[in-house]
Amino acid sequence: MAPDRPDSIHRCPIYALLDNVRSAWNVGSMFRTADAAGLAGLYLCGLTPTPPRPDLEKTALGASRTVRWDYWPRTVDAVEALRARGVQVVALETGPAAIDVAQVPRDYPLCFVVGHEVAGIADEVLARCDRIAAIPMHGHKGSLNVAVSFGVMAYALRRDWESHTAPSRRRE
Numbered sequence: 001m002a003p004d005r006p007d008s009i010h011r012c013p014i015y016a017l018l019d020n021v022r023s024a025w026n027v028g029s030m031f032r033t034a035d036a037a038g039l040a041g042l043y044l045c046g047l048t049p050t051p052p053r054p055d056l057e058k059t060a061l062g063a064s065r066t067v068r069w070d071y072w073p074r075t076v077d078a079v080e081a082l083r084a085r086g087v088q089v090v091a092l093e094t095g096p097a098a099i100d101v102a103q104v105p106r107d108y109p110l111c112f113v114v115g116h117e118v119a120g121i122a123d124e125v126l127a128r129c130d131r132i133a134a135i136p137m138h139g140h141k142g143s144l145n146v147a148v149s150f151g152v153m154a155y156a157l158r159r160d161w162e163s164h165t166a167p168s169r170r171r172e
Contacts (some may be wrong), residue, residue, distance in 0.1 A: 013109035028059030041068035069149035
């Protein structure tokens with residue numbers, strides 16, 4: 001996971017894992033959002049497109065060179081490695097087992113998982129996550145675009161981390 005420039009002081013202990021996200025444009029958007037929110041890094045898994053790719057860069061606008069990232073062929077291996085390091089893993093997914101994102105206990109470091117645009121997060125991955133959370137839907141549709149959901153979660157977690165972290169620790 002090596003960006004072109006050194007990690008800046010705005011990074012927080014929040015990661016995101018992309019489980020078989022198929023669209024390079026969505027992945028590029030998530031890179032750009034990860035940079036803007038100051039996430040610590042991305043885990044790109046399975047069939048998720050990886051840089052360098054012109055279609056990914058169209059929406060990333062260079063963020064693939066500023067956000068740390070790593071590729072894992074098998075998502076379950078990445079989840080197990082994160083959990084072994086003491087990282088809380090939270091799946092962002094709809095369904096009966098999901099709790100409201102606002103109710104998820106936030107223990108940092110934390111990694112949230114987003115999934116395939118149609119199939120969602122694989123069952124074998126969900127089974128290995130510490131929690132399953134959903135963004136409440138108040139309209140007719142049952143979910144948001146994966147890149148939009150990513151942004152909602154990234155900023156909710158960033159805001160929470162900042163509100164519970166001493167100002168001196170935010171600069172680490």
